[in-house]
Amino acid sequence: MVTSNDPGFRAWSLIVDVWALLSPIFAQNLGEIGMSMSSFDVLVNLLIADNNEARMSDLAERTVISFSRVSRVVDDLEEQGFVERRPDPKDGRAVIIKLTPAGRRHLRQAVRVHVRDVQETFSAHLSEEQALAVIDALDAVMGAHGRVPSATAPWDSGR
Amino acid sequence: MVTSNDPGFRAWSLIVDVWALLSPIFAQNLGEIGMSMSSFDVLVNLLIADNNEARMSDLAERTVISFSRVSRVVDDLEEQGFVERRPDPKDGRAVIIKLTPAGRRHLRQAVRVHVRDVQETFSAHLSEEQALAVIDALDAVMGAHGRVPSATAPWDSGR
DNA sequence: TAAATTTGTTTGCGCAAGCAAATGATTTAT
DNA sequence: ATAAATCATTTGCTTGCGCAAACAAATTTA
Numbered sequence: 391m392v393t394s395n396d397p398g399f400r401a402w403s404l405i406v407d408v409w410a411l412l413s414p415i416f417a418q419n420l421g422e423i424g425m426s427m428s429s430f431d432v433l434v435n436l437l438i439a440d441n442n443e444a445r446m447s448d449l450a451e452r453t454v455i456s457f458s459r460v461s462r463v464v465d466d467l468e469e470q471g472f473v474e475r476r477p478d479p480k481d482g483r484a485v486i487i488k489l490t491p492a493g494r495r496h497l498r499q500a501v502r503v504h505v506r507d508v509q510e511t512f513s514a515h516l517s518e519e520q521a522l523a524v525i526d527a528l529d530a531v532m533g534a535h536g537r538v539p540s541a542t543a544p545w546d547s548g549r
Numbered sequence: 550m551v552t553s554n555d556p557g558f559r560a561w562s563l564i565v566d567v568w569a570l571l572s573p574i575f576a577q578n579l580g581e582i583g584m585s586m587s588s589f590d591v592l593v594n595l596l597i598a599d600n601n602e603a604r605m606s607d608l609a610e611r612t613v614i615s616f617s618r619v620s621r622v623v624d625d626l627e628e629q630g631f632v633e634r635r636p637d638p639k640d641g642r643a644v645i646i647k648l649t650p651a652g653r654r655h656l657r658q659a660v661r662v663h664v665r666d667v668q669e670t671f672s673a674h675l676s677e678e679q680a681l682a683v684i685d686a687l688d689a690v691m692g693a694h695g696r697v698p699s700a701t702a703p704w705d706s707g708r
Numbered sequence: 709t710a711a712a713t714t715t716g717t718t719t720g721c722g723c724a725a726g727c728a729a730a731t732g733a734t735t736t737a738t
Numbered sequence: 739a740t741a742a743a744t745c746a747t748t749t750g751c752t753t754g755c756g757c758a759a760a761c762a763a764a765t766t767t768a
Contacts, residue, residue, distance in 0.1 A: 397680035398672020399664065404687035409568050410613035411694060447746060454569040456726050461748055483733045483746040505558065513557020515693035516686055521556035523682035527675055528563035534674035535570060606716060615756050620718055642716045642763045
């Protein structure tokens with residue numbers, strides 16, 4: 391019988407708790423250097439993209455946020471000079487978003503802040519085996535939903 | 550050296566991904582029976598509270614949401630007849646929120662929906678060892694932030 | 709006991725987020 | 739080749755959320 395006390399359910403509850411505890415901290419600290427979580431997500435995805443550019447819709451698929459939100463986040467980033475919009479020569483409907491040098495600089499700073507945050511508030515309290523076990527488990531969940539396993543992470547491999 | 554590719558960071562990234570994948574599904578399915586995640590959180594906490602009642606501020610501490618949000622969620626729940634507000638005889642500033650029989654019935658239905666959701670989209674894809682490993686790891690993180698370890702979960706022990 | 713401080717709750721406001729309709733461009737079908 | 743369908747993006751609107759100010763009651767201090 392399915393009960394809410396089974397380990398699966400308790401594991402989910404803890405994800406909720408950890409998310410509720412940490413995500414506001416990360417948002418706050420990125421906010422202090424003038425960056426939102428969404429902007430960060432978009433910029434990181436541009437950094438690892440070929441030639442530091444991507445179409446709107448590709449960005450929306452790769453990030454964790456919706457199409458409409460990506461569009462507005464790009465509005466902001468463009469206004470700040472961190473990305474630029476240009477027409478896609480292959481498709482008149484599409485827009486290509488490109489990271490600017492200023493955007494890359496700003497992102498570099500944000501990465502420093504965020505990596506430190508995750509390290510201090512999360513990773514520091516896990517052994518390597520514990521972290522690997524979490525990866526193993528959550529990759530299985532993502533895989534079951536047809537998402538590719540996390541492979542290797544963003545900004546220091548991709549560069 | 551701290552790199553974003555270390556297992557701790559990858560584990561956190563997966564939490565972000567899993568959260569982004571599942572939480573909208575759960576919100577959607579609770580929404581279909583007229584309940585928000587926040588309301589659910591508040592009602593569950595009343596269910597497990599002594600005598601099915603708690604002060605505003607205790608609720609706010611036990612749930613994952615802010616004080617102001619709890620106040621407004623209680624507005625809604627009260628309007629729907631699922632909780633009632635009464636003055637605290639011990640402290641004229643405080644308000645005691647009490648679950649009504651209608652609230653308990655509605656919650657029962659929501660629990661069914663939510664437990665099934667978590668089971669189907671999350672637990673089903675993990676072995677018991679994997680789930681226990683996630684619990685072990687995230688309890689360590691919560692513990693490091695001074696939160697009591699998850700112990701046993703809500704609604705079928707507490708009753 | 710009167711002021712000052714602290715505590716519990718509510719409320720005004722603004723921002724972030726997504727849905728769905730609108731717009732413009734491309735592809736498909738006939 | 740024209741109409742219909744599809745696709746990429748933007749925009750209008752609604753909702754959920756939290757901060758911080760407002761308010762009210764209790765507690766502390768002088």
